[in-house]
Amino acid sequence: MRAVHRIAPLIASLAVAGSALGADGAARVFVVNQDAATVSVIDTGADEVVASIPVAFAPAGIVASGDGTKLYVTHPERGEVSVIDAETRQVDRMLAVGGTPFGIAIGGDGVLFTSDWNADTVRAIDPVSGKLLRTVKVGHSPAGIVATPGGALIVVANRASDSVSILNAGSLSLVATLPVGRAPFALAVAPDATRVYVVNVQSATLSVISTESLQTVASVAVGHMPYGVATTIDGARLLVASQSSGSVTMLDSYDLRVLSTEKVGRFPEGVAVDPQGRKAYVANWFSGDVSVVDTNTGKELKRIATGGGARMLAVVRRKDQRSSKALGAPAEGPQP
Amino acid sequence: MRLPHLIVTSLCFLTLAPLAHAHGPTPQKVEESIDIAAPPEKVWGIVKDFGNIADWNPAVLKSVGTGGNENNATRTITLKTGDLVEGLDYYSEKEMDMLYRLSKEKVDVLPVSSYTAELKVVPGDGGGSKVTWLARLYRADTGNEPAPDKNDAAAIKAMKAFLSEGLKGLKAKAEAK
Numbered sequence: 001m002r003a004v005h006r007i008a009p010l011i012a013s014l015a016v017a018g019s020a021l022g023a024d025g026a027a028r029v030f031v032v033n034q035d036a037a038t039v040s041v042i043d044t045g046a047d048e049v050v051a052s053i054p055v056a057f058a059p060a061g062i063v064a065s066g067d068g069t070k071l072y073v074t075h076p077e078r079g080e081v082s083v084i085d086a087e088t089r090q091v092d093r094m095l096a097v098g099g100t101p102f103g104i105a106i107g108g109d110g111v112l113f114t115s116d117w118n119a120d121t122v123r124a125i126d127p128v129s130g131k132l133l134r135t136v137k138v139g140h141s142p143a144g145i146v147a148t149p150g151g152a153l154i155v156v157a158n159r160a161s162d163s164v165s166i167l168n169a170g171s172l173s174l175v176a177t178l179p180v181g182r183a184p185f186a187l188a189v190a191p192d193a194t195r196v197y198v199v200n201v202q203s204a205t206l207s208v209i210s211t212e213s214l215q216t217v218a219s220v221a222v223g224h225m226p227y228g229v230a231t232t233i234d235g236a237r238l239l240v241a242s243q244s245s246g247s248v249t250m251l252d253s254y255d256l257r258v259l260s261t262e263k264v265g266r267f268p269e270g271v272a273v274d275p276q277g278r279k280a281y282v283a284n285w286f287s288g289d290v291s292v293v294d295t296n297t298g299k300e301l302k303r304i305a306t307g308g309g310a311r312m313l314a315v316v317r318r319k320d321q322r323s324s325k326a327l328g329a330p331a332e333g334p335q336p
Numbered sequence: 337m338r339l340p341h342l343i344v345t346s347l348c349f350l351t352l353a354p355l356a357h358a359h360g361p362t363p364q365k366v367e368e369s370i371d372i373a374a375p376p377e378k379v380w381g382i383v384k385d386f387g388n389i390a391d392w393n394p395a396v397l398k399s400v401g402t403g404g405n406e407n408n409a410t411r412t413i414t415l416k417t418g419d420l421v422e423g424l425d426y427y428s429e430k431e432m433d434m435l436y437r438l439s440k441e442k443v444d445v446l447p448v449s450s451y452t453a454e455l456k457v458v459p460g461d462g463g464g465s466k467v468t469w470l471a472r473l474y475r476a477d478t479g480n481e482p483a484p485d486k487n488d489a490a491a492i493k494a495m496k497a498f499l500s501e502g503l504k505g506l507k508a509k510a511e512a513k
Contacts (some may be wrong), residue, residue: 058362077362077480099487100480118479120367204425223453224407224435243472244426244435244452267472286365286472309363 033307095130108151115142199226260298
């Protein structure tokens, strides 16, 4: 508890800087296509695929570095992480991290955090050497993992334990373990870092966790089989992808009222939000495409073919905007 | 003489140990569809009762449902290899669509550790129907070195055979005079 109190002021000051971000130019969305073993790059200005990067077998999670120059992609079946150069759009190198790295998040200092599905651990990994820095036991089958803005806390969804573990990013010590709904999978952090949202696949609920009180403060019913969640940049709205109904439900972040439920592609999973705050991108696993959703109306604007098994996304701002990217990045964390 | 025994024992351990994990990181997809010379309403009428799948599916020897066609309804289906319990997640009479999932893995019945499946009827050519049955599934052994009978290929093959046999049975029933 004490550790969190000390961390809180730091998060607050970073969050203020985050809200002052400029909003010119189009960001890029990097989409992991698991079956196709590619990462598609979508230009959010034209909403078109501008590149397709071949990667190793069965990529799963993705996260962008704080400065937006690199993307890290997990390969759970190979025990590796691909490091992609955002500029050249090529795989720079592979980090042989071992195990079954699944979800991936990045701390404020660039350290990578992976959830290891089979080992029931979270690992801190050096982003350059791939060396294991620290490891901690969490619940069973840890899936989605996110860092709070500024990277002070790491939160992981333990799918087979119906809980989330909250970790201190620096020491990787366990701050709290909280019960949530059945089969928690994906997570998103509020831009001000006060709340973490978790979607529970089997109970079809969204749990709200307070990072201040370290308690589950609310739970609300969403569409069946929720596999992805994101908040808008201003934190006012939540988008939840419901896999079985092929829809995205938009909720008010504060009173958790459902604002809309609109159809997208088939078996949607990961959700990411355009830094300009007007559009969301939803990866549709079965149909192998990405739905562009208007975050005002909740309606699908366009569907972009990317590749088989589109599951996870990460957003990178244009070069001239990258100085503040770290603040927005973790919210698009992996949703394996 | 002792050596072969030791090897057999360790192989058994290797095969059994990873089954503790309910899911794996790489889901697989199987999609089967069939054209049926009967109107969609008739075909949907045959398949619509979640608990009564044994009425039309020759691969299902027996089925017992609870909760009707409401969300969270369940059914226990008996295959030649044993029983599986499935739970209904989404049901739409209007869209002639249902989505359900395996409630608890039983890889000796079907070599798949978990699945979600969707059965949907849409209008086909000449007043007929097209029925699509698809599944998102994980192999039986979700560790990184699955045995050949518990890998992705085995899971896909088994699911494909199951869905395809069901659809053929449905076609035969719907087209019967």
